[in-house]
Every structure is written in C-alpha cells, then in structure tokens.
Amino acid sequence: MNFFGLAVIATIMVPNFIFAATHRDGFENLYKNRIVEFLEQAGRFGCFAFMILNIPVLCRGFWFDGAKTAYFAASSALTVAYLCGWIVFWKENSLRKSIVLSVVPSLLFLESGFFALNIPLIVCAVIFAPCHILISCKNAKMR
Structure with missing residues (x-):
C-alpha cells in the first residue's frame, strides 16, 4: 500500500468535495x-486505485537513483498546483480553468506511474489523461 499516494488522492479530492457541497x-x-466518458471514468478510478495499491509483480519500483525523491517532489508540486488552480479559478468557468484542472492531475498520475514504474498506473493514466482533458475542454467550449 502506498500511503503517500493515498495522501495525494485524499488531498486532490478535497476541492472536489467542497465544489460538490457548494x-x-x-x-x-x-x-x-x-465511449470517451467510459474511458475517462475507468482511467480515473484506475488511477485512484493504483496510486494507493501497488501490485508487486506489476510495480517495478523506483528505476533510477533519485527517482523516489523525484516522485515525492513532483507529486507534491503537482498536488499544490492543482489546489492552487482550484483557488485561483474557483468562481471562473473558462477554458483555462478546464485546462489547468484537467492537465495537472493527468501529469500527476503519469509522473507517479513513470517514476515508480507502476505499470497499471501508467496504463490508466494514459487512458485517463486524453479523455479527461478532452471532456473538460469540450465542456468549457460548449458553455
């Protein structure tokens, strides 16, 4: 179990819960x-699961010296960037808000998978990222 990944997921969910409540x-x-909606949801929940759960055979571990440090640093920076995106764009409905709030978590899941060589997370992030960004941008343009 990856407790740092659990903390990241819990942290990035806070503004989403606040948004839903308000x-x-x-x-x-x-x-x-x-199809895109299904793939986005499958990728999203896969990313959530594999950020927290490490399947030993499919998670190869940190693959270079300093990868663990890079993982913690990049994940922390992207988590802070996501929270800042919510703060900055809270009252705004715009394409730039959609881009920030879809690209940043996509990068978070991708870098987490790559630094830890977590194969299921990489696969889910590759599915999630383009679908999430597409849905977010299309919705912003249609509003």
Whole structure:
C-alpha cells in the first residue's frame, strides 16, 4: 500500500468535495460521448486505485537513483498546483480553468506511474489523461 499516494488522492479530492457541497446542481456534462466518458471514468478510478495499491509483480519500483525523491517532489508540486488552480479559478468557468484542472492531475498520475514504474498506473493514466482533458475542454467550449 502506498500511503503517500493515498495522501495525494485524499488531498486532490478535497476541492472536489467542497465544489460538490457548494454546487448542489452539480457539474453538467455537455459533451456527450459515451465511449470517451467510459474511458475517462475507468482511467480515473484506475488511477485512484493504483496510486494507493501497488501490485508487486506489476510495480517495478523506483528505476533510477533519485527517482523516489523525484516522485515525492513532483507529486507534491503537482498536488499544490492543482489546489492552487482550484483557488485561483474557483468562481471562473473558462477554458483555462478546464485546462489547468484537467492537465495537472493527468501529469500527476503519469509522473507517479513513470517514476515508480507502476505499470497499471501508467496504463490508466494514459487512458485517463486524453479523455479527461478532452471532456473538460469540450465542456468549457460548449458553455
């Protein structure tokens, strides 16, 4: 079990829970593409799971000297960037908000998978990232 990954997931979920609590009407998905939506959700929940759970055979470990330090530093920086994105863009509905709040977690999952050679996380992040960014940007443009 990766407790640092659990802390990262818990931290990035905080603004999402606050948003859900303060916006009772929720988020309206205007971009209707069932395949992209399915892949995005599968990738998202896979990323959440594999940030926390390490399957020994599929998680090869930190693959170079300093990879663990780079993992902690990059994950921490991207987590802070995500929280700052929420703070800066809280009241704004814009394409730039959508880009920041979709690209940053995508990078977070990708770098976490690559630094730790966590194969399932890399696969899920590669599925999640383009779908999440596409859905976020399409919704911003359709608003």
